[in-house]
Amino acid sequence: MTTEIRLPPLPRPVPALTCDPGAISSCGADLLAASAQVDDLGTFVAGPARLGDWSGDAATAYHRAIAPTGRRADAMSLALRGVAHRVEEHSAEMQRLLDRRAGLEDRHQHLAQQIAHLRAEVATTTVEGAAELQADCDRVTGQVQAYETDLDTWASDLATEESEMSQAFTRVLDADDVERLYGGVADPADDALRDKPAAGASPTDVHDWWVALTPAQRRAVIAASPGSIGNLDGIPAAARHAANTVSLGRDLADYAHTDAAGVLTDDERTWYENARAADDARREIEGRHDPVTGEPIVAQVYIYDPAAFGGDGAVAISAGDLDTADNVAVVVPGLGTDGESAPYQADRAATLYESTRALDPSASNASMFWIGYDAPDNAPWDEGVDGAGVVAETMATAGGERLADTIDGLRASREDDPAHLTAIGHSYGSTTTGHGAHDEGLDVDDIVFVGSPGVGGDTDHASDTGIDPDHVWAGSNSRDPVADLGNHGWVHGETVLGAGLGDDPAEDDFGANRFQAESETRGGLFSFGDHSKYFDHDTESLYNISHIVNGDYDAVQHAEHIHDPFLGGPHDPEYDRDPTSPATSTLTP
Amino acid sequence: MRVVAGWLLVAAVLTGCGTGGDGVDDGGVDGGVDRGVDRGVDGGAALERQREDVRSAAAELVTGAIDVLGGRSSHTGGGFDGCESAGPDEFRTFRYRASGRVDVGPGAVRPYLDALAPVLTSAGFDEPVARERPGGRSLQAERDGVSASFSELPGAGDYVLVNLQGPCVEVPEDERDVWLRRQDPTPYL
Numbered sequence: 001m002t003t004e005i006r007l008p009p010l011p012r013p014v015p016a017l018t019c020d021p022g023a024i025s026s027c028g029a030d031l032l033a034a035s036a037q038v039d040d041l042g043t044f045v046a047g048p049a050r051l052g053d054w055s056g057d058a059a060t061a062y063h064r065a066i067a068p069t070g071r072r073a074d075a076m077s078l079a080l081r082g083v084a085h086r087v088e089e090h091s092a093e094m095q096r097l098l099d100r101r102a103g104l105e106d107r108h109q110h111l112a113q114q115i116a117h118l119r120a121e122v123a124t125t126t127v128e129g130a131a132e133l134q135a136d137c138d139r140v141t142g143q144v145q146a147y148e149t150d151l152d153t154w155a156s157d158l159a160t161e162e163s164e165m166s167q168a169f170t171r172v173l174d175a176d177d178v179e180r181l182y183g184g185v186a187d188p189a190d191d192a193l194r195d196k197p198a199a200g201a202s203p204t205d206v207h208d209w210w211v212a213l214t215p216a217q218r219r220a221v222i223a224a225s226p227g228s229i230g231n232l233d234g235i236p237a238a239a240r241h242a243a244n245t246v247s248l249g250r251d252l253a254d255y256a257h258t259d260a261a262g263v264l265t266d267d268e269r270t271w272y273e274n275a276r277a278a279d280d281a282r283r284e285i286e287g288r289h290d291p292v293t294g295e296p297i298v299a300q301v302y303i304y305d306p307a308a309f310g311g312d313g314a315v316a317i318s319a320g321d322l323d324t325a326d327n328v329a330v331v332v333p334g335l336g337t338d339g340e341s342a343p344y345q346a347d348r349a350a351t352l353y354e355s356t357r358a359l360d361p362s363a364s365n366a367s368m369f370w371i372g373y374d375a376p377d378n379a380p381w382d383e384g385v386d387g388a389g390v391v392a393e394t395m396a397t398a399g400g401e402r403l404a405d406t407i408d409g410l411r412a413s414r415e416d417d418p419a420h421l422t423a424i425g426h427s428y429g430s431t432t433t434g435h436g437a438h439d440e441g442l443d444v445d446d447i448v449f450v451g452s453p454g455v456g457g458d459t460d461h462a463s464d465t466g467i468d469p470d471h472v473w474a475g476s477n478s479r480d481p482v483a484d485l486g487n488h489g490w491v492h493g494e495t496v497l498g499a500g501l502g503d504d505p506a507e508d509d510f511g512a513n514r515f516q517a518e519s520e521t522r523g524g525l526f527s528f529g530d531h532s533k534y535f536d537h538d539t540e541s542l543y544n545i546s547h548i549v550n551g552d553y554d555a556v557q558h559a560e561h562i563h564d565p566f567l568g569g570p571h572d573p574e575y576d577r578d579p580t581s582p583a584t585s586t587l588t589p
Numbered sequence: 590m591r592v593v594a595g596w597l598l599v600a601a602v603l604t605g606c607g608t609g610g611d612g613v614d615d616g617g618v619d620g621g622v623d624r625g626v627d628r629g630v631d632g633g634a635a636l637e638r639q640r641e642d643v644r645s646a647a648a649e650l651v652t653g654a655i656d657v658l659g660g661r662s663s664h665t666g667g668g669f670d671g672c673e674s675a676g677p678d679e680f681r682t683f684r685y686r687a688s689g690r691v692d693v694g695p696g697a698v699r700p701y702l703d704a705l706a707p708v709l710t711s712a713g714f715d716e717p718v719a720r721e722r723p724g725g726r727s728l729q730a731e732r733d734g735v736s737a738s739f740s741e742l743p744g745a746g747d748y749v750l751v752n753l754q755g756p757c758v759e760v761p762e763d764e765r766d767v768w769l770r771r772q773d774p775t776p777y778l
Contacts, residue, residue: 102661102692109659110695280770287668287772292724292742294664294690294750336677343770344678347671361724361742521673529681532674586722586752587686587729587736 028087033249035080045070189220203412206234233409237322274306274313274339281346313339319353320366334428345369373399400435437465454501475517476506508561518579632760639755653708659694672757
């Protein structure tokens with residue numbers, strides 16, 4: 001007697017889908033930058049291009065002639081912005097469709113395996129086992145039907161999405177369409193900006209204004225007036241990043257065009273270099289991968305002003321999401337730093353991010369390099385007097401104030417979900433950080449000074465920073481000649497006639513925690529190279545800084561302090577210790 | 590005294606010079622250990638070769654992992670990283686690193702690393718060594734100076750990570766900025 005078994009049908013394979021959501025998103029960003037450029041034209045025509053002290057027939061003709069240009073520019077800007085936002089949505093939707101497709105592929109593979117198994121079972125089953133086998137086949141048949149339904153839904157959703165994206169483009173294909181849809185339409189950014197807190201408002205007030213806006217208003221402000229919020233403390237990092245990305249894209253396009261036309265001024269060339277450095281820095285971070293998820297590291301452009309500080313430029317970019325990270329580190333670089341330092345500083349920030357994540361995969365992190373102040377960056381006989389600032393505290397004092405503003409901004413945008421926040425000052429940046437703490441009451445949980453030439457003349461003890469001395473840390477490589485510049489001993493004569501940068505935070509009198517920061521590649525006596533190794537992978541310094549940033553204080557390797565006896569010079573016990581190379585990357589043996 | 594020292598610092602660092610002869614060197618090489626640094630004549634060419642080696646090995650390992658664990662790959666990229674800093678805004682040495690992720694297939698069984706040692710050895714890597722890492726374990730091996738690892742972090746998800754990097758290579762001073770800013774956005778797989 002034979003028994004007929006009804007096998008499940010073979011499921012259809014998932015159609016191929018070749019798509020790069022990252023490239024789509026990049027296209028959206030370019031369109032948004034173009035929208036900002038056109039918006040600038042509209043603003044120019046409505047503002048500076050109008051000559052109020054010019055009258056007569058010629059003036060009337062002129063103003064009549066430019067008015068349509070401004071109106072067309074405003075309409076075109078809104079049209080481009082609408083398409084740009086739709087492209088951004090398309091990028092997100094295509095990513096979701098790719099993810100759904102991956103799930104369908106898994107199901108297809110699994111079903112195919114089950115059916116192959118059932119087919120083999122049919123060949124060997126007995127009459128007694130037929131009913132049970134048929135039940136298995138029916139169960140899988142149900143799964144195939146559910147899969148086929150989901151596959152149809154996916155294909156339909158894909159077709160709908162592609163159609164809607166196409167329509168977003170075609171509805172504004174020519175100037176008449178743009179005029180019909182957007183001519184005379186008020187920009188939603190206008191109302192929003194009218195209520196914006198005045199200059200000097202607190203980050204909390206700024207944050208309250210921002211969260212009260214509708215999503216459409218926020219998107220409009222980012223597109224139409226990125227400069228008004230990109231560097232504004234109290235605005236969440238994601239919004240600042242979106243605005244600064246628009247500004248950066250617009251600047252790169254503008255400067256490239258002007259350069260190609262041969263009319264770039266010297267100042268503009270400097271700003272162009274700073275913009276390119278910021279772009280390279282962002283890409284450096286985005287090109288690295290999270291050591292826990294393997295996904296690209298999120299970059300956020302928190303400050304972007306290529307013309308700041310007389311052309312030195314201001315830029316701060318984070319590796320990791322500043323709005324959500326459990327642990328946030330702000331790295332303040334020092335001597336020799338300006339806007340063109342961004343790619344190097346980005347490498348450091350990404351390395352610190354990798355290290356903190358690798359050492360504690362359970363926490364999320366963000367590490368931001370902060371070139372938000374005018375650091376001593378050039379020789380006085382070369383480009384000006386910046387370099388002379390390294391022997392005095394003027395630039396550190398001003399920088400400390402700016403640093404405190406940035407920290408206040410980070411705090412204000414996360415009042416309900418505060419991060420564990422660490423300020424890390426390197427070189428002259430430690431003097432700046434010291435001033436921020438002493439003068440401005442830096443609102444951080446931990447302070448780290450590395451390679452410090454002194455933390456400011458008024459900071460004689462860790463407690464003068466306003467932070468619990470248990471949370472004030474110092475890393476000092478015994479071969480680092482800059483770290484040896486800080487004042488030693490109990491006489492605080494470090495700021496004679498305004499020169500000198502304050503006490504050495506690694507000394508016992510100072511009262512900070514000193515951590516191990518020697519390098520296996522350290523020099524013989526003094527080495528300038530050792531002043532720059534504190535953030536290199538697999539160094540004692542990076543290992544210990546990472547544990548501090550993660551709040552994992554028990555794992556920090558403490559070092560004996562420098563001691564300066566009444567007679568004789570300072571003694572550094574670390575000088576004779578053999579350095580180690582603790583693992584901070586995933587590939588360290 | 591500090592004023593003098595500060596000005597010496599300005600002069601030395603801002604002009605990019607070590608002072609020499611006063612107990613101060615500028616790179617930390619002569620007086621210290623210079624572990625694992627390739628100091629070949631043409632650092633740039635060595636880095637280009639390293640890029641090809643690392644990317645081809647990475648593709649081989651990712652493909653091999655999929656062969657034994659099923660699933661699919663993602664985030665298969667790489668780039669040049671600075672190894673050792675040499676002064677403000679500058680690395681003395683660079684290397685190429687690549688990474689990737691394999692989300693394993695439905696039939697894969699933990700620990701995934703148990704199936705991956707043969708993937709490393711069949712790709713010509715030394716016998717792999719198992720190591721603990723925070724949150725999980727890794728298998729590490731070397732081939733001609735290229736380090737490779739598979740990592741499994743059970744609390745993170747059903748995937749393995751693939752990481753590779755070459756040895757640090759010294760590049761001439763006038764090429765350091767070029768390598769620092771070099772981008773490599775094309776996936777290797």
